[in-house]
Amino acid sequence: MNYTLHQLQIFLKITQTKSITQAAEELHLTQPAVSIQLRNFQQQFDIPLTEIVGRKIYITDFGKEIALAAEEILNQVQAINMKTMEFKGQLVGRLKISIVSTGKYVMPYFLSGFMKEHPGVQLQMDVTNKSRVIESLQDNEVDFSLVSILPPSLNVDKLELMQNKLFLVGSSVSQFQKKSYDKNIFEELPLIYREEGSGTRMTMERFIERNRIAAVKKVELTSNEAVKQAVIAGLGYSIMPLIGIKNELNAGVLRIIPVKGLPISTKWSMIWLKGKMFSPIAKAYLEYVRKTKKEIIEQRFNWYEQYL
Structure with missing residues (x-):
């Protein structure tokens, strides 16, 4: 067999979405490219991985077993990549943030530069309503939260970003x-x-x-x-x-x-539980925002001040 990691990734995404079209969208590939890779992957097995009924794709029992193996292989590859980055002295791990729904127009601009500087960092950002944001912070599920109204019931520290x-x-x-x-x-x-x-x-x-x-x-x-x-x-x-x-x-x-x-x-503020022990990634991110927030606001939100 001569399948590639790319084929494993595509097949796993198809099993997760149960749709070639959606798999292509999530992988930022064209639908024909995904179909070709699925066909090339299938040719290496004598047993069908998928079947089409009507216009819908179904994963066979054998295909489900292969998907589990593919997921395990891809996880191991990711672990190897992270170990390599660690030995190079790069930040590796997960940054967890919860933001209120309107914050999706703000937070990405304060993240993009940091994520480019640290390719070993994985971002987990939950976009939800204020109640859920505060709940995730209270339960210590996230490193930071972005809110426009400070929660009176929690003892938090804050870094104000913008109006x-x-x-x-x-x-x-x-x-x-x-x-x-x-x-x-x-x-x-x-x-x-x-x-x-x-x-x-x-x-x-x-x-x-x-x-x-x-x-x-x-x-x-x-x-x-x-x-x-x-x-x-x-x-x-x-x-x-x-x-x-x-x-x-x-x-x-x-x-x-x-x-x-x-x-x-009001003020958009990045908040965290007072006394929280930061991971190296969270600490590095907080320092990044402190150093760059003025520049980010000037570059990305200069249009904002014309509305008084």
């Missing part, structure tokens, strides 16, 4: 002509909320309560992307983080409605 600005946003067809509206405009608008536990929702509700606004909740949705699409479609209005709507503002499908007292400004 988080939230504006009232409507679709491009919204009929608003004034330069600035009074806060009572909220009483006339159907508002779209994020789900319970969301940091954006908490910020929005605090603003409404603090200003004693009789707001009308029209819709509740479970992601920033869902809220964005609902606003674009004209279902209502929402207070949204500027960081997540740059492309839509540039494309003209969303518009900021100027209101006195807005934007609401």
Whole structure:
């Protein structure tokens, strides 16, 4: 037999996704390339690894056994690579981070340079709502978390990264002509909320309560992307983080409605449990962010300051 590690990787991904198309997408390959490698791999066995029923691919019992062996081989290869990097003095291991959903527009820019510098580091980043982020931090499941509202129930240290600005946003067809509206405009608008536990929702509700606004909740949705699409479609209005709507503002499908007292400004902060014993990777990452955050903000978020 003369199969390659590349063929093992492709076959394992096919068994995991049960789809040649999805396997190709996750491996960043073309579908024909994956099909060819599967065929070449199959030619080295007398027993079928897969079978097609209708238009769906199924893994045979023999194929499942080969997949288990392939996974073990690939894990061993990865271990060898990591040992090699360790002997070269490179950082090796896993960096674990949990971030609130809107943080996906922020955190990758503070990670890309570090990951390029340290190819032996594996990133595990959980993008979820604020409640789950705090839970993972409290249970010491992660090295760091990214939040826009500090958790009052946890004793944490923090590194502030940048401002988080939230504006009232409507679709491009919204009929608003004034330069600035009074806060009572909220009483006339159907508002779209994020789900319970969301940091954006908490910020929005605090603003409404603090200003004693009789707001009308029209819709509740479970992601920033869902809220964005609902606003674009004209279902209502929402207070949204500027960081997540740059492309839509540039494309003209969303518009900021100027209101006195807005934007609401909070801080994106990377937090960790006070007294946490850092791994070498976590320690190196924290130092990296401290040294480079100003440069990253200037290079990646210079557009941000034009919105006041």
